[in-house]
């Protein structure tokens with residue numbers, strides 16, 4: 001398994017462990033108890049990632065990418081969408097061309 005896949009697995013487990021926890025002590029618990037906050041934070045982090053990319057700042061982009069991934073996982077958890085559901089969509093797309101898929105829409 002890749003290093004990213006391993007850390008994502010641990011992060012998903014951490015989020016589940018924080019579910020229902022004290023929002024004052026855990027940012028994950030706070031995000032999962034407030035899906036609108038989780039969605040807003042994901043949007044903010046995505047914009048920060050775009051800015052880092054446009055400003056050509058590789059380390060800032062890596063930092064913001066980590067924020068985006070964490071907040072996306074928290075939003076999925078908050079909305080009860082499992083990472084298996086996302087994996088199933090990605091698996092379905094494997095072997096297809098993104099360009100062809102876009103053209104058929």
Ligand SMILES: N=c1c2ncn([C@@H]3O[C@H](COP(=O)(O)OP(=O)(O)OP(=O)(O)O)[C@@H](O)[C@H]3O)c2ncn1[C@@H]1O[C@H](COP(=O)(O)O)[C@@H](O)[C@H]1O
Pocket residue numbers: 011014018025026027028029044066067070
């Ligand atoms: N990966 C993260 C992670 N990434 C970002 N964040 C938090 O997300 C919040 C983002 O809020 P802000 O945008 O206001 O903060 P910011 O981006 O630093 O501020 P700006 O630069 O945007 O002004 C910060 O409080 C970060 O600490 C994270 N909080 C938690 N985790 C993971 O979740 C675990 C459990 O954390 P708790 O749930 O807090 O116990 C941690 O051990 C980590 O593994």
